Amino acid sequence: MAIKRRGFRKIFGIILLLLVIVGAVMAWIGYQAFMGPSVSDKQEYLYVKTSDTFDDVLHTVTEQQIVKNPDFFRYVAETMEYPGNIKPGRYKLIEGMSNRRLIGNLRGGYQEAVKFRFENIRLKENFAALLGKNFEADSASFIEILNKEDIAESYGFTVENFFTMFVPNTYEIYWNTAPNKIIARFHDEYNKFWTAERKEKATAINLTTQEVSILASIVKGEALHTDEMPDIAGLYLNRLEKGMLLQADPTVIFANNDFTIRRVLNKHLTVDNPYNTYRYKGLPPGPIMLPSIASIDAVLNHQKHEYIYMCAKDDFSGYHNFAKTQAEHLINARKFQRALNERNIMR
Template structure:
C-alpha cells in the first residue's frame, strides 16, 4: 500500500496569497511605469538651464502635469533621472507613461521651436518676439542686436545689423543661448545670399546690405507684393539720376511716429540720416525687416522710366506712377483731395 502525504492546505493558501500579491504588485508596477500618466493640463514642460531635479518635480506637481507626482518621482529615481536633468522644451501628450516621459527628459529629446516671422518693424519688436519664444528674455536679445561688436563679428554695423535677419521658418531649440540664436540666423543669411542673388545685387552696384535697405523702403511703400518690382524700379531710377529718394516711410521712421498717415512739411524738416528728403542715397540701415519678396523685387525690378509715384485716390493701396513732375502733380492733387474728403489731416 502506497503511503502518500496529503498536500498541506495552509501551503496552498500561502502560495495563492503570494501569487495574488505578486499579480497586484506587478500590475501596480506596470501602471506606475507604463500606464497612462500625463494629463492634458499643459502642452509643454519647460526645463530651464541650471534647473535641478527638485525644480522639475515641483513644476510637475504645481502644473498637474501627471496624475500622481509621487509615482513619477519613483520612476524618475528608478531610471536615474535626478542626476541627468537636461534643459529644454518637452512636448507632452495626454496618456504618456511615466517611463516614456522620464525617458524623453533624461535623453534630452526636446521639441525645437518652429520659428516663423515676417513684417517685424523694429529691432525692439524682434527682440520681444524672440524673448517670447526662447528661454532667454528680450533684454538679452536687444543687447546683442544693439551691440556694435556683435554686429561687426558678422560683417555689419549696428545700424545695418537688422538686414541680417531673413524672414523664414527656423527650427531652433528653446534653450539655445541668445548668441547662438543670432549665429543660426547668420547661417540662414549666408544660404539666402546665393551666387545668383549676389550677382544681381552687384548689377545694381549694391551690396546685400544695400539691397535689403532699399527693400525695407519698398516694403514700407507697398501694400501689395505684385507692385514691389515697380516701386523698386522707381527708386533705382532715382538713385541712378542722383536724386533724393524722398521716401515717405523713411520720414515716418525718422520721426519715430508710426501713426502718421499723411506726411506733412513739418515732418520733412527733421535732421535725421533716415530722412531721405534731406539726405541723398540710402539711409544707414533698414526701416523694417524686409520680407524675401521685397528683397527679390529689388534684385529683379521692373524696367521703366518712372521717377514719381503717389498713392491712388481710391485707397486701393496701389500707386499712380509718373515720369514727369506735371504728371505727378495731377496724381498728387487727386490723392490730396481724397485725403481731405476723408478728413485725414495727419
C-alpha cells in the first residue's frame, strides 16, 4: 500500500510539475503576445485604407514585416475584438511597441496627422500629384476637384483662379481625409490668411484677393530673392495703373508651356494665349504658379517708386536693374543680352 501511495505521489508530482511548466509556458506566450515587444523597425507607419478589412490589415502587417509574429498579432486582435472595429488611418509605429498597444491605437483610431507642407508648386497637376502622394486619395481625385468649375464657384473663385485659394504653408491633416474635405480645409485656411488688414490693403491697390495672388505669382516667378519682391511688385502695379502691358517673361514661359526656356525670344512672345502679358493687357486669368506668402505680402506692401522697366543684372546674381525710361532700360537689356551671348545661353 505504501509503495502504491509513493507511486501515486510521484505520478501526481510529475503531473503537477508538467502543469506548472505548461502554465508557465502559456503565461510566457500570453505575455509575449500581448505585452512583449512586437513591432519591428521595418516601417514607420501602418496605413489602413478606408475599404480595408481585418484580413487586409493582417496581410499588410505580414507582408511589410511590421510585427515579429503575425500569429500573435492575429490572436491579440481577435481577443481585443479589433476585426469588427477597423478604422482607417495613418498609424505611427514605434519599434518594440506591444501588440496590445498597437491594436489599441488601431481600434481607437488614434492615428497621426500628416504634416503637409507645400511651396514652389507650378501647376495644378503638380499639386494634385503631391496631394495624392501624401493622402489616401489618388491624384486623379484631386485634379478632378481642382478642374471643376462648379466647385471653384462654390468657394467664390473661377476655375482659372481657383489655384490661388491654396496658401503655401504647413497643415496637419489626417491621411484618410476625403479630398473634398481637404479642399474645404484649405478654404478655411485661406479665409484665416486673408485678414481684414490684408483685404484693406488689396482694396487700396484696386485688386481683389484673387488678383493679388495672381500678381504675386508673377512676382514670385521674377524674383530669386525675397528682398527684391516689393520692388518688382511696385513696378507691375505702376504698369497696371498706367494701363501698360505687364510684359512679364514668366507669363510668356507659362503661356508657351515650356519651362526649360532660359532666354525669352521674339518667337515666344507671339503665342496667342491669355497668359502672354506681352499680347494681353492686365493680369492673366489665373496664377502662373502658387504664390508664396512672401510674394503676396510683397504685393500688399509693395515699394512705391516710379520704375516701369526692369532687366536681370548681367552678373547673374538674380537681382534686377530698374529703370524709369525705355532708354535706360535698353542699356540694361543690351548688357544682359551680351552676358547671355557670352555664356552661350540662346534659348
